[in-house]
Amino acid sequence: MKDELLKALVNLDEEEALALVEKQIEAGQTPLEIVEICKNGVEIVGKRYSEGHYFLADLIMAEEILKGIMGIVEPYLSVDVPTNGISIVFGTIEGDIHDLGKNIMIYLLRSSGFQVYDLGVDVSPEQFVKAVSETGAPILGISVLLSFCVGSIKKVVDLLEEAGLREQVKVVIGGYPVNQTVKEYTGADYYATDVTNAIAICRGIIKK
Numbered sequence: 001m002k003d004e005l006l007k008a009l010v011n012l013d014e015e016e017a018l019a020l021v022e023k024q025i026e027a028g029q030t031p032l033e034i035v036e037i038c039k040n041g042v043e044i045v046g047k048r049y050s051e052g053h054y055f056l057a058d059l060i061m062a063e064e065i066l067k068g069i070m071g072i073v074e075p076y077l078s079v080d081v082p083t084n085g086i087s088i089v090f091g092t093i094e095g096d097i098h099d100l101g102k103n104i105m106i107y108l109l110r111s112s113g114f115q116v117y118d119l120g121v122d123v124s125p126e127q128f129v130k131a132v133s134e135t136g137a138p139i140l141g142i143s144v145l146l147s148f149c150v151g152s153i154k155k156v157v158d159l160l161e162e163a164g165l166r167e168q169v170k171v172v173i174g175g176y177p178v179n180q181t182v183k184e185y186t187g188a189d190y191y192a193t194d195v196t197n198a199i200a201i202c203r204g205i206i207k208k
């Protein structure tokens with residue numbers, strides 16, 4: 001069934017994809033596993049787009065399908081957990097309006113007890129620094145999907161340094177272009193490209 005869902009996503013077959021997700025949930029597949037299949041599926045859509053086989057309208061369709069899927073899985077993600085008292089500032093970096101991954105991350109963090117301040121998309125480095133200063137949050141999560149926006153994350157880290165806030169906050173980044181090299185270039189503390197790792201990192205930070 002996993003492969004079928006991947007195929008339906010890649011073929012942008014909304015009806016089939018939503019029906020398969022319903023079936024998978026009924027069969028006991030976890031929402032996290034479904035989210036990861038979706039991520040892999042839209043990655044292939046993105047690849048087809050960059051190769052010129054798919055067009056912008058297809059990316060928009062992929063977004064539509066993902067939103068439908070999230071609508072189905074979200075109730076299964078939500079668990080009433082007590083807050084762990086740890087706050088996280090989260091947003092998508094300046095110039096970038098991709099927010100599906102960010103929203104999934106925020107949903108999962110909230111379900112894990114974190115108090116998340118969602119700054120939205122296209123967030124300037126100055127806005128990130130202001131939010132860290134005002135909230136005193138020990139974790140800053142930045143999402144980036146566009147490679148040419150990576151430089152603005154470096155600016156966030158530099159501005160945190162200038163404002164004397166760098167020691168009090170761990171910067172965690174994630175999204176399509178993120179890897180070890182990007183982590184080092186931007187000066188971020190951690191990176192993650194999948195939900196399981198991302199939550200583990202945030203939990204690890206508060207234990208330290």
Ligand code: B12
Nearest residue numbers: 043046050096097098099100101141143146147174175198
């Ligand atoms: C859907 C989509 C869109 C939708 C976005 C809808 C929305 N509301 O977000 C629309 C159609 C609007 C769009 C627009 C564009 N897009 Co687009 N888009 C995609 C696509 C197909 C899927 C992205 C997605 O939602 N993935 C699903 C989520 C769940 O995965 P995710 O975001 O990676 O998040 C996961 C992890 O990365 C992680 N995570 C995410 N953030 C964070 C943060 C932290 C702190 C942590 C720890 C973890 C974490 O957790 C998530 C769950 O696992 C990607 C392809 C791809 N390979 O990603 C292209 C892609 C990102 N887009 C691309 C491009 C070029 C564009 C446009 C410039 C196209 C255009 N010509 O206009 C515009 C840019 C608009 C802008 N200014 O931002 C390129 C970027 C290429 C590059 N190297 O920079 C991609 C890679 C496609 C491609 N291969 O060419 N896009």
